[in-house]
Amino acid sequence: MGMTITQKIIAAHVGKSVVEPGELVLVEVDMALGNDITAPVAIKELKKIGAQKKVFDKGKIALVPDHFAPNKDICSANLCKVMREFAYENNIENYFEVGQMGIEHALLPEKGLVVPGDLVIGADSHTCTYGALGAFSTGVGSTDLAAAIITGQVWLKVPESIKIIYKGKLKRWVTGKDLILYTIGQIGVDGALYKAMEFSGEAVKALSIDERFTMANMAVEAGAKNGIMEIDKKTVEYVDKRAKKPYTIYNSDEDAAYTNVYEYDVKTIEPQVALPHLPENVVPVRDIENITIDQAVIGSCTNGRMKDLRDAAVVLKGNKVHPYTRLIIIPATQSIYLQALKEGLIEIFIEAGAVISTPTCGPCLGGHMGVLAKGERAIATTNRNFVGRMGHVESEVYLSNPSVAAASAVKGRIVHPEEVVVSAI
Amino acid sequence: MLYKGKAITYGDNVDTDVIIPARYLNIDDPEELAKHCMEDLDENFINKKTKGDIIVGGKNFGCGSSREHAPIVIKVSGISCVIASSFARIFYRNAINIGLPILECPEAIDDVDEGDILEVDIEQGAIQNITKNKRYKAQGFPPFIIEIIKKGGLMNYAAERAGSIE
Ligand code: SF4
Numbered sequence: 001m002g003m004t005i006t007q008k009i010i011a012a013h014v015g016k017s018v019v020e021p022g023e024l025v026l027v028e029v030d031m032a033l034g035n036d037i038t039a040p041v042a043i044k045e046l047k048k049i050g051a052q053k054k055v056f057d058k059g060k061i062a063l064v065p066d067h068f069a070p071n072k073d074i075c076s077a078n079l080c081k082v083m084r085e086f087a088y089e090n091n092i093e094n095y096f097e098v099g100q101m102g103i104e105h106a107l108l109p110e111k112g113l114v115v116p117g118d119l120v121i122g123a124d125s126h127t128c129t130y131g132a133l134g135a136f137s138t139g140v141g142s143t144d145l146a147a148a149i150i151t152g153q154v155w156l157k158v159p160e161s162i163k164i165i166y167k168g169k170l171k172r173w174v175t176g177k178d179l180i181l182y183t184i185g186q187i188g189v190d191g192a193l194y195k196a197m198e199f200s201g202e203a204v205k206a207l208s209i210d211e212r213f214t215m216a217n218m219a220v221e222a223g224a225k226n227g228i229m230e231i232d233k234k235t236v237e238y239v240d241k242r243a244k245k246p247y248t249i250y251n252s253d254e255d256a257a258y259t260n261v262y263e264y265d266v267k268t269i270e271p272q273v274a275l276p277h278l279p280e281n282v283v284p285v286r287d288i289e290n291i292t293i294d295q296a297v298i299g300s301c302t303n304g305r306m307k308d309l310r311d312a313a314v315v316l317k318g319n320k321v322h323p324y325t326r327l328i329i330i331p332a333t334q335s336i337y338l339q340a341l342k343e344g345l346i347e348i349f350i351e352a353g354a355v356i357s358t359p360t361c362g363p364c365l366g367g368h369m370g371v372l373a374k375g376e377r378a379i380a381t382t383n384r385n386f387v388g389r390m391g392h393v394e395s396e397v398y399l400s401n402p403s404v405a406a407a408s409a410v411k412g413r414i415v416h417p418e419e420v421v422v423s424a425i
Numbered sequence: 426m427l428y429k430g431k432a433i434t435y436g437d438n439v440d441t442d443v444i445i446p447a448r449y450l451n452i453d454d455p456e457e458l459a460k461h462c463m464e465d466l467d468e469n470f471i472n473k474k475t476k477g478d479i480i481v482g483g484k485n486f487g488c489g490s491s492r493e494h495a496p497i498v499i500k501v502s503g504i505s506c507v508i509a510s511s512f513a514r515i516f517y518r519n520a521i522n523i524g525l526p527i528l529e530c531p532e533a534i535d536d537v538d539e540g541d542i543l544e545v546d547i548e549q550g551a552i553q554n555i556t557k558n559k560r561y562k563a564q565g566f567p568p569f570i571i572e573i574i575k576k577g578g579l580m581n582y583a584a585e586r587a588g589s590i591e
Contacts, residue, residue: 026569049584143522147583194514
């Protein structure tokens with residue numbers, strides 16, 4: 001029996017030629033990631049056992065203050081301080097101070113810190129994002145992170161895999177975000193529980209790397225342990241520009257085992273929207289009538305990259321945000337911010353009446369920079385629309401791609417981008 | 426490692442909110458916290474459990490939030506081991522990481538009744554129902570997981586490997 005890409009990467013990090021699904025293994029990690037919420041908890045654990053200076057490899061730990069940074073209040077300032085002091089004391093090479101940082105899952109690949117074949121753990125559930133580059137990456141708890149910081153190892157259960165094949169050509173306005181929302185709508189929020197979600201097919205190959213990150217990012221929203229993709233020319237091109245280390249390409253064997261194989265024809269897929277309060281409540285945007293919105297957010301580790309900002313700009317150019325709506329745009333990293341500036345996107349956004357924030361998770365988790373009041377409704381390019389996710393428990397979040405969010409900001413209600421960009425092809 | 430105790434049985438989807446309700450999460454002391462273990466599912470749990478007892482659950486045990494408090498209160502309550510048909514992914518990790526022995530064994534779940542005396546061998550994945558004179562087979566754990574559980578959790582295990590215990 002052959003192995004999946006996920007099995008192969010895990011096997012390589014255990015030092016075995018074969019691992020089977022269900023097997024519990026102790027693996028060597030190439031990178032262990034923490035943020036301003038989860039790293040301080042891990043650091044506290046390390047202090048308890050007197051191991052706060054026992055970092056296994058200062059080049060293989062990444063610490064990113066992104067959730068509540070720049071410090072939103074005194075509590076978050078203290079958390080960031082704990083992490084900063086730990087980083088300085090241990091000479092952590094990949095600590096990214098405000099001014100250098102970005103949202104962790106956009107930042108690490110951009111800095112070339114994750115490459116194909118890597119095994120990465122992060123004390124953040126969306127660590128699965130790096131699967132887009134053919135790496136195995138998964139979210140863990142703070143205790144796991146603490147142990148990995150001092151041993152360089154983590155234990156894992158080798159997951160079974162499901163394969164999702166996307167056939168055909170995408171319609172205009174349809175993106176990787178729509179494919180993943182559609183998929184979660186089909187299989188449900190526990191449709192991939194414990195498992196690896198392997199995305200393949202010509203439609204995935206046609207996607208930009210940015211959109212592939214979006215898809216892998218939301219694998220956890222279907223309960224998956226990791227999302228992963230084949231490596232192709234686009235991946236290699238992306239990685240070669242950035243990689244700080246050599247990498248290994250793994251691909252699934254033809255006779256690898258999958259517990260399920262789903263096949264979707266993307267021709268018929270429309271831009272999707274997930275209604276409150278679960279990412280599986282997915283409908284085509286055309287089916288939504290007269291849902292007014294108070295706020296639109298374009299950003300997050302799901303959709304805060306260049307492709308996303310460009311898509312939003314196409315819709316916003318020459319248009320104005322509806323007077324009853326706030327549009328908040330958050331480039332995911334400093335270099336995305338700078339590139340958007342150079343391309344004139346920031347000007348388009350400001351002229352349309354949007355506010356631009358420095359990179360941060362901010363409103364995505366109801367932290368800061370756009371928290372919702374009781375009864376308010378938002379459309380967001382983020383990944384979770386759980387009860388109270390963006391603020392008050394009686395607020396609502398609708399999830400969509402950036403073009404839909406931008407068009408909805410212009411109209412003040414959830415609309416198809418066609419309603420705003422009439423002249424487009 | 427052998428664990429022997431009487432079975433306390435529950436159904437499917439025992440979530441982390443009933444294991445330890447969120448309203449108690451501001452309590453820092455594990456012993457205090459453990460006074461509320463299972464409170465929202467089984468008020469009587471605190472009175473009926475004795476040291477070494479074994480919780481037997483159904484499918485998806487420990488689903489819900491990622492709070493490590495959930496396996497901690499079970500462990501601090503004196504429960505020696507949890508057996509279920511399946512565990513939610515994060516609870517599974519957290520239980521092992523804090524040194525609470527767990528086993529997945531659908532076969533045992535259908536058969537065990539409350540009060541049965543069980544003997545569990547974690548290394549072998551063997552469960553013996555002494556009351557009913559039956560044996561069930563679960564998957565055992567590899568040596569390093571056994572080591573983590575024996576050391577009382579991942580941090581102790583990791584500390585030793587990193588040579589940091591003074
Ligand atoms: S942007 Fe949102 S989902 Fe992504 S890491 Fe930040 S809080 Fe989590």
